[in-house]
Amino acid sequence: MPELPEVETVVRGLRASLPGRTIDEVRFGKTDFVDDPALISERVPGLKISGVTRFGKFICIGLDAVSTAENIETAQCLIIHLGMTGQLTVVHSGDPIKPHTHVFFALDDGRELRYTDVRRFGRMLVVSASQFPEFKSRLGKEPLEIGAEEFCDDFSSRRARLKALLLDQSILCGVGNIYADESLFRARLHPARIAEKLKREQLLALHKAIRAVLEEAILSRGSSISDYRDSEGKRGNFQLKHRVYKRDGKPCVRCKSIIRRMIVAGRGTHFCPACQPAGRIRRTSKKDAAAKDRSKKARNKKSG
DNA sequence: AGCTCTTCCTGAAAGC
């Protein structure tokens, strides 16, 4: 699943081969993950790619009018989120089409930028350059840019579990399930701990761990678990360096305890029970227990 | 504020 390091790798690849090219034509297959396909068809063809940037897990392809004499409002941002299984690759227009390829951007040099997405959990939209800051403002801070002080301030007032906070894109943007688990392991913090209850040193350790994990993962060109490929269709290598993610049942690289998997914040979560002690986990409240009981009964009813 | 559940979708894996 593409998270910040994977998206950054894709963006670097696209940045090396797209700027300067003009998009001649846009073709669509299935469009249920596209906000407004007609608007993309209307605005994008004829524009020149000015740059490719990343914000959180989003890719932004900047587009400008070829002739600067045009009116100013032609500058556009093509925004793409890869969801779980999205892939953006640049190929020659005659190359075989991979299954589940749903958007084709024909370039003026005989190549094509293609969007492939098996599960179609991704998203694609176009906004005018003037609307872009507003779109961007809905996202939280960049984990590689936020300072230690700021990070501590943001987390120390939160009553949610660390795992939930790390996955919340309106707080920090770009961290997903893999890098949340890997960061928490490095900081020796249990995923279900409440942020507010941590000591300052622990929050500082988490801030440092997030940076370290993301930077190392970018150097390894991201993690390829199943579907992830970069803009040239190549796999990343960071999955070989995961210390807890999908390693449940295996020995901890630090202490040899068996890595465990549990659901936290609704997500499969991997951790070492010895290196990441639970601390004082909030006891299951009567309300939570009742909710759990209800869902269990609902499940039994369905199956029986 | 924050938690749980549901929805979207498909392929892999588990269950029978």
Place this chain on the structure above:
DNA sequence: TGCTTTCAGGAAGAGC
């Protein structure tokens, strides 16, 4: 062997 069911998960929205 082969069919059916379950599960995984990023994000958004509902309801509590």
